[in-house]
Amino acid sequence: MVSLSQRMRKLQTRLLEIRIGSGALILPKEVKRINMRFAPRMNQGHMGPKKFWRHELVRLKYHNPSVSMTVDRTALQEDPAVMSIHFSNSSPSSSEPPEERIETIDMKNYTSSEILDAVVRLTKAYPVEPTPKDLEEMRKLEEQRARSEKDSKLSQEVRARAKREKQLLGQARGEVASQEV
Structure with a gap:
């Protein structure tokens, strides 16, 4: 089983990636809902939407949290991969019902970063800046990773040396046994 410190470091890294990764954007108040529809399998241009859903949509x-985000993975492989973004009227008055505008993005055959760029252009979202605390945590995790890599190489060398000594002892015993016969 992996040690507790390794599991905690991996969890901290994942949480930090969610807070300040590539999809960490603040959407404007007009965005009310985001719907994605794509096929469950990656073939025929549905890989980008799946990667976007797995990585960027989480951020x-x-x-x-107030924006409703739904994912429909029941489309056929031949169907288009579509994201629809629902905007509400920016200044709803009490006399008339709020109007809703829907913009769609065709995601088929696009990478997740291209889809993210299209969302930013369409919604005018702005990225979240990392806080000093996040930057400090990122620095500490990088130091731990470098130290861990160094320790791993060191322990590999020790194990290789012990294995080589064991082989040499085995060969020496084999030669002694063959000379006695």
Whole structure:
């Protein structure tokens, strides 16, 4: 089993990636809902939407909890991969019902970063700046990773040396046994 400190470091790294990763954007108040529809398998241009859903949408939801985000993975492989972003009227008055505008993005055959760029252009979202605490945590995790890499190389050398000594002892015993016969 992996040690507790290794598991904690991995968890801290994942949480930090969610807080300040590439999809860490603040959406404007006009964005009310985001719907994604794509096929469950990656072939035929559905890999980008799946990667966007797995990586970028998590960060978007973390920073925009009030925006409803739904994913429909029941589309056929031949169907287009579509993201629809629902905007509400920026200044709803009490006399008329709020208007809703829907913009769509065709995600088929696009990478997750291209989809993210399209979302930023369409919604005018702005990125979340890392706090000094986040930067300090990132620095500490990088130091731990470098130290861990160094320790791993050192322990590999020790194990290789012990294995080589064991082989040499085995060969020496084999030669002594063959000379006695």
